[in-house]
Amino acid sequence: SQKIEQNSEALNIQEGKTATLTCNYTNYSPAYLQWYRQDPGRGPVFLLLIRENEKEKRKERLKVTFDTTLKQSLFHITASQPADSATYLCALDMYNTGGFKTIFGAGTRLFVKA
């Protein structure tokens, strides 16, 4: 069956450390992978997109890797801050009849302690 797996347990880290979140998938062949941030009571906000032929993408303190062999993406936040506390969603973009289809994971909650 097709699955997207993100760690359902919350990740707790200390301020200043690097947070690493994992997104694994099975039986999908995504052309793109996206990461979103969602705060309580708010809609998801787009952070980064990486193509299947890209290994790594960076934006300020954020870094995403995409390994199509392992079927895994890692999302890193360096020098983490309490303001980074949120739920992070990964999403796969795949070719679909008539266009593209985006499938979301359930998200991982990140808590950054001061």
Add this chain to the structure above:
Amino acid sequence: ETGVTQTPRHLVMGMTNKKSLKCEQHLGHNAMYWYKQSAKKPLELMFVYSLEERVENNSVPSRFSPECPNSSHLFLHLHTLQPEDSALYLCASSQERTENQPQHFGDGTRLSIL
């Protein structure tokens, strides 16, 4: 401000009521989406509109009826809902329904069915 506005933010209704959710985007996008988000579950895509034409309906019960009168507005008409329909309903838009298109989300309508 994401450029996508949803109203109302909260809605409580009985199972026999009829109500509508509204979404408006100010981004000039051509694709709009309705998602359902239940606690600890991935976003479930309900409907996709591209240039005001419904292009995807993911086996959503007929008690949910979408309407897209123009490319800036999207409605979700609700009637005779069930308690399991209680969830956060998110609207999103993207430039096109093609690859490499991040989605911009509103902050959702929190729906509670009594």
